[in-house]
Amino acid sequence: MFRFVYEPIDAAKLRGALARPEDGAMAIFEGLVRNHSRGRRVRYLEYEAYEGMALRKLEETGALAKSKFDIREIVIWHRLGRIHPGECSIAIVVAAAHRAAALDACRFAIDTVKKTVPIWKKEFYENGEEWIEGSKAQAGADF
Amino acid sequence: MSVRVLFFATLADITGVRETRVEASLHPDTGSIFNHFARRYPLLEPHRNSVLYTVNSEFARPDSPIRDGDEVAFFPPMSGG
Numbered sequence: 001m002f003r004f005v006y007e008p009i010d011a012a013k014l015r016g017a018l019a020r021p022e023d024g025a026m027a028i029f030e031g032l033v034r035n036h037s038r039g040r041r042v043r044y045l046e047y048e049a050y051e052g053m054a055l056r057k058l059e060e061t062g063a064l065a066k067s068k069f070d071i072r073e074i075v076i077w078h079r080l081g082r083i084h085p086g087e088c089s090i091a092i093v094v095a096a097a098h099r100a101a102a103l104d105a106c107r108f109a110i111d112t113v114k115k116t117v118p119i120w121k122k123e124f125y126e127n128g129e130e131w132i133e134g135s136k137a138q139a140g141a142d143f
Numbered sequence: 144m145s146v147r148v149l150f151f152a153t154l155a156d157i158t159g160v161r162e163t164r165v166e167a168s169l170h171p172d173t174g175s176i177f178n179h180f181a182r183r184y185p186l187l188e189p190h191r192n193s194v195l196y197t198v199n200s201e202f203a204r205p206d207s208p209i210r211d212g213d214e215v216a217f218f219p220p221m222s223g224g
Contacts, residue, residue, distance in 0.1 A: 007209035031224050047223065050151055050216055053200035054223075078223060088224050110224060118197075118216075119223025131153045134220035136193045 001074065002058040004049060006081045011091040014075050018095050023072060025099040027106035029092040035085035037132075040125045047080045047089065050118040056077075057117040061109055069105035071096040076109060078119065089121075115139055144161030144211035148176060151218035154194065157186045166180070167211045173198060177214055193220060 011030050019026060033045050062074045068071045083089055092109045096102040115138050120130050145164040153192045158180060167224045173196045176222045181187040187194075196203045209215060 048152060049223070050149065050197075050200075053197060053216070056200055063222070094163065114221065114224040117223050118151065118218060118221055119194075120144075120219065121222045122152070129221065132222040133153070133193070134222045136158045136195065136220045139195055 001076070002055060003077045004051060005077055006079070009077050009088045009091045011093065013092045014077065014091055015040055018073060018075055018093050020072070020095065022097065023095045025095075025098045025102040026117060027061065027092075027094045027096075027099075027102035029110050030088045031090040031092075031110070032090055033083050033085045033087050037123050040123075041134050043124045043126065044084045045089070045124065046082050046084055046122045047078075048122070049078070049080055050121050052082075052119050054119055056087060058075050058113070060110045060135055061116065064112065065094070065105045065109050067098070068108065070101040071105045072107060074109060076113065078113070078117070080119075081104070146170065146176065146209055146211070147214045148180075149214065149216040150180075151216065153219050154187065154190060154217050157190075158184045166211075170209060172205065173203055173207050173209060173215055176209070177205065177217060180208065180217075190219065192220070195220060 058076050065074050073095045078090045093108045094102045144165050148163050148165045151152050
């Protein structure tokens with residue numbers, strides 16, 4: 001259900017594998033790599049993770065989503081390594097009986113991943129590269 | 144006995160080190176370990192106020208105590224997703 005991968009993520013396949021007859025709604029979020037960032041053309045990104053901790057944090061995010069919202073299941077896959085514009089960096093798929101819980105849980109999950117899961121991206125431009133940092137005020141709200 | 148120390152992203156680029164060890168008895172807390180490396184790699188200093196600390200994969204504070212066998216990591220605010 002929670003995984004880091006170094007190959008392209010096929011969100012439709014994840015959705016197909018998760019669907020059950022009792023589900024009335026599935027919410028899918030795909031994060032994509034943009035071809036531009038703060039006025040610069042992005043050639044590709046590289047994601048790095050503190051994998052041991054990051055997997056635990058993904059699992060915690062899923063468990064928290066299931067405890068807060070009336071959903072049946074949640075899947076979160078995050079890609080690592082080199083990713084090109086247009087490719088999927090993260091896919092979150094939520095199955096639930098009703099749409100509100102599915103949508104709310106999906107939004108909660110991506111927001112929580114961004115705040116708590118130790119992953120960093122480096123942007124590579126036509127001439128140069130730069131690590132992108134989030135906000136410390138937003139980070140790891142649980143400490 | 145020792146503590147395993149990990150650096151990620153910008154901090155790994157600055158130190159040129161992704162993983163190393165320090166002597167546990169010399170460092171009562173995570174802040175002491177960060178200070179140790181900031182003396183050796185002065186370019187860490189500008190990151191002092193934004194760096195995040197973890198002990199055994201849980202977010203920690205500069206005054207979080209450490210013990211033999213712990214794994215401490217230092218990294219910038221995350222940018223995944």
